[in-house]
Amino acid sequence: MQNGKINFAGIRDFILENELTDSVAIVLHPDSFDSLAMDYISIHGFIERPFEILGIEILEDTTGLVTRNRIQTIET
Numbered sequence: 001m002q003n004g005k006i007n008f009a010g011i012r013d014f015i016l017e018n019e020l021t022d023s024v025a026i027v028l029h030p031d032s033f034d035s036l037a038m039d040y041i042s043i044h045g046f047i048e049r050p051f052e053i054l055g056i057e058i059l060e061d062t063t064g065l066v067t068r069n070r071i072q073t074i075e076t
Helices: 008-017 030-044
Strands: 024-028 056-060 072-075
Touching (some): 008 024, 024 030, 030 056
Antiparallel strands (some): 024 072
């Protein structure tokens, strides 16, 4: 990920390298989620809900447990 920030290419590569399936979701710190969403919109021109990349749902952490610029996965 560029400069340690979460971006579309980094998340895509993370999904592919870790062979994630739709049995998991990615949870991001709110700042990282916003950064990723803005990067996604700048590339694709829009964003859909639920927000998914390669079929993996991307969620914003509401618990305060996920630190900025870290990727956490949860079982769905």
